[in-house]
Amino acid sequence: MTQVHSLLLNMEFAIVDIETTGGNAKLGGITEIAVVIHDGHQIVHEFQTLINPEQGIPTYITGLTGIDNQMVRYSPTFEQIAEQLWELLEGRVFVAHQVNFDFGFIAEAFSRLGRKLSSPKLCTVRLARKVFPGMRSYSLGRICESKGIPILARHRAMGDAKATAILFDQMLKVNKAHIYESLKKNTGLTFLPPNFPLSRFREIPEETGIYYMLDNKGKVIYVGKANNIKERFKGHFTGQALPHLKNQLKVEIHNLKWELTGTEFMALILEALEIKRLWPKYNSALKMPKTLWGLFSYIDGVGYQRFQIAKVSASLQPLETFFSREEAQDFLKEALSQHSLCAKLSGLRKVNCADVKDQNCYGACEQKEGITDYNERTQQFLSRIKESRGAIAIELPGRASHEKACCVFENGMLTKYGFFEEATFKEAQLNPVKPFPETAYILRQFFHRFSTDQIQVLSHSESVSQEWTLGF
Numbered sequence: 001m002t003q004v005h006s007l008l009l010n011m012e013f014a015i016v017d018i019e020t021t022g023g024n025a026k027l028g029g030i031t032e033i034a035v036v037i038h039d040g041h042q043i044v045h046e047f048q049t050l051i052n053p054e055q056g057i058p059t060y061i062t063g064l065t066g067i068d069n070q071m072v073r074y075s076p077t078f079e080q081i082a083e084q085l086w087e088l089l090e091g092r093v094f095v096a097h098q099v100n101f102d103f104g105f106i107a108e109a110f111s112r113l114g115r116k117l118s119s120p121k122l123c124t125v126r127l128a129r130k131v132f133p134g135m136r137s138y139s140l141g142r143i144c145e146s147k148g149i150p151i152l153a154r155h156r157a158m159g160d161a162k163a164t165a166i167l168f169d170q171m172l173k174v175n176k177a178h179i180y181e182s183l184k185k186n187t188g189l190t191f192l193p194p195n196f197p198l199s200r201f202r203e204i205p206e207e208t209g210i211y212y213m214l215d216n217k218g219k220v221i222y223v224g225k226a227n228n229i230k231e232r233f234k235g236h237f238t239g240q241a242l243p244h245l246k247n248q249l250k251v252e253i254h255n256l257k258w259e260l261t262g263t264e265f266m267a268l269i270l271e272a273l274e275i276k277r278l279w280p281k282y283n284s285a286l287k288m289p290k291t292l293w294g295l296f297s298y299i300d301g302v303g304y305q306r307f308q309i310a311k312v313s314a315s316l317q318p319l320e321t322f323f324s325r326e327e328a329q330d331f332l333k334e335a336l337s338q339h340s341l342c343a344k345l346s347g348l349r350k351v352n353c354a355d356v357k358d359q360n361c362y363g364a365c366e367q368k369e370g371i372t373d374y375n376e377r378t379q380q381f382l383s384r385i386k387e388s389r390g391a392i393a394i395e396l397p398g399r400a401s402h403e404k405a406c407c408v409f410e411n412g413m414l415t416k417y418g419f420f421e422e423a424t425f426k427e428a429q430l431n432p433v434k435p436f437p438e439t440a441y442i443l444r445q446f447f448h449r450f451s452t453d454q455i456q457v458l459s460h461s462e463s464v465s466q467e468w469t470l471g472f
Contacts, residue, residue: 052073
């Protein structure tokens with residue numbers, strides 16, 4: 001099934017025509033409305049009513065439509081039919097001949113009732129110019145005459161709506177692609193890949209998780225993670241970044257699957273695992289850099305514990321290793337924030353913290369804070385690094401309020417993970433995985449964001465047992 005067929009099979013159209021007291025939506029009123037529902041194959045429902053516009057109908061309008069003040073005197077007002085009309089229009093594409101006229105009047109009438117009509121729109125005048133090019137006139141009367149479409153009651157809502165519906169049906173049968181492209185343009189979705197259904201895009205959640213791009217055979221060609229999956233998906237096909245990859249994905253993607261994770265940390269972890277498991281053709285493998293950077297610690301001449309970032313060498317054993325200087329700096333900055341450490345004593349600043357009004361520092365760089373107090377916090381930081389290298393269990397929020405997630409790391413790498421109901425955790429529920437260095441990289445990024453209540457240090461026997469329970 002082509003993209004166009006898939007789109008139109010999952011879309012319904014509300015084909016609308018109205019009669020009014022004049023041409024100004026702000027000042028005029030609606031005297032009659034007709035809605036014809038088309039499901040992409042055929043007409044499935046019709047609705048028609050006269051409406052009391054709550055204002056006089058000019059004689060020239062009566063001459064055109066045949067609708068006079070007496071005819072609408074006891075008809076319902078717009079407010080009285082608003083709920084029924086809203087149900088007909090909601091979730092459907094608004095179609096009309098000169099669509100902005102009809103849509104403008106109806107949107108204005110809903111606006112007076114405190115509702116905003118935001119349906120996607122299609123204009124059969126514009127569509128006809130593309131599907132039936134070269135005609136002398138695209139007025140409803142002339143085009144229907146040319147195409148042999150009867151108008152049973154010209155300038156009455158149902159007569160014109162029914163004729164517009166038949167015209168629309170003809171255009172669907174002649175060239176669905178023009179209608180699809182116009183629909184994408186009018187809904188601001190021109191970025192969508194040609195083989196990706198609009199209906200599927202609307203189903204993508206705006207939540208945190210991982211996603212899988214699939215080709216026409218259902219094979220995964222790309223795995224990603226996002227805090228907002230829908231926005232991230234859109235970002236793949238907009239902007240100027242990586243144009244070559246964008247164009248390749250746009251041609252090949254036919255579908256998208258996703259898995260919610262609850263937190264960014266779990267999304268990163270599962271993304272890394274899935275890339276290793278599937279090796280999608282458009283995911284670049286993480287390449288180990290030639291130069292590694294390390295975090296080092298020493299006691300200065302006064303007695304304060306200091307930190308320094310430098311390249312790793314055979315003669316020096318770092319506290320922690322990083323793939324870049326920037327990664328090491330981000331790790332250290334997070335620790336400074338968590339433990340109120342001094343940026344100058346940590347090698348991230350040359351001037352005293354007071355000179356830049358850094359309130360995170362308590363004055364250690366000017367020896368205004370006692371050595372013992374300051375070094376006690378640095379030891380807390382060092383203990384957290386040591387913990388992250390041992391066997392630990394980390395509890396995280398789950399995908400719903402009643403759920404939790406748990407990750408077990410040994411030697412810094414993920415070995416087990418899983419989601420569970422808050423009151424029913426058993427370690428055997430966790431999924432064992434092959435340790436990958438990439439998960440250690442993710443743990444380093446996030447470890448100092450976790451509270452002590454989220455981390456449980458495991459003994460060796462607990463880390464291999466199938467029976468331990470969470471003790472957070």
